[in-house]
Amino acid sequence: DSGVTQTPKHLITATGQRVTLRCSPRSGDLSVYWYQQSLDQGLQFLIHYYNGEERAKGNILERFSAQQFPDLHSELNLSSLELGDSALYFCASSVEATGSEKLFFGSGTQLSVL
Amino acid sequence: SQQGEEDPQALSIQEGENATMNCSYKTSINNLQWYRQNSGRGLVHLILIRSNEREKHSGRLRVTLDTSKKSSSLLITASRAADTASYFCATDRLQGAQKLVFGQGTRLTINP
Numbered sequence: 001d002s003g004v005t006q007t008p009k010h011l012i013t014a015t016g017q018r019v020t021l022r023c024s025p026r027s028g029d030l031s032v033y034w035y036q037q038s039l040d041q042g043l044q045f046l047i048h049y050y051n052g053e054e055r056a057k058g059n060i061l062e063r064f065s066a067q068q069f070p071d072l073h074s075e076l077n078l079s080s081l082e083l084g085d086s087a088l089y090f091c092a093s094s095v096e097a098t099g100s101e102k103l104f105f106g107s108g109t110q111l112s113v114l
Numbered sequence: 115s116q117q118g119e120e121d122p123q124a125l126s127i128q129e130g131e132n133a134t135m136n137c138s139y140k141t142s143i144n145n146l147q148w149y150r151q152n153s154g155r156g157l158v159h160l161i162l163i164r165s166n167e168r169e170k171h172s173g174r175l176r177v178t179l180d181t182s183k184k185s186s187s188l189l190i191t192a193s194r195a196a197d198t199a200s201y202f203c204a205t206d207r208l209q210g211a212q213k214l215v216f217g218q219g220t221r222l223t224i225n226p
Binding site for chain 2: 002042043045050055060088090097100101103104106111
């Protein structure tokens, strides 16, 4: 158990809908990273938050947004969903903000857009 | 584009044999890391090697880093069926981009 909690584990929804994925980092970790994993794109970095502030942005679509709350949990919001958004979404946490340290991954949210 | 690229994409060996996976990257780095992912599950950190290190060991794992060639290798010795998983290298950037970028991974299958 990595100590990182992601909910829900599975999500099935329809095109055009909006969903929210939630991540609770390990106790004491201030950084949260979001990744999208699909068969054709591999593991893509989406966004990094440190102590509530956005620190780095990757290939995140404008339809997607994220935030980190004062209690350090993070949410990834996906809107106007398309079939191609079906993927496994991971969050990971770490103590620091450098992007160079070891990450602890959650077990992921499997999103299926039908 | 991906910072790290693994080679081969898939590897199938017999239990007890050694498995070697390679990773190449494009820009200068501070650290390179290797992670393991069992099917459909979260990634688990295996080992981190700093840019001023050339080799590192952890149990049956041996990682090398050649910064002049921008490449790394992961060797798993005396493989076991439980080593069956996907293995990813991940790199940061020397300029501190505050993100970790993963390669496409090597799918390792250990046959009993």
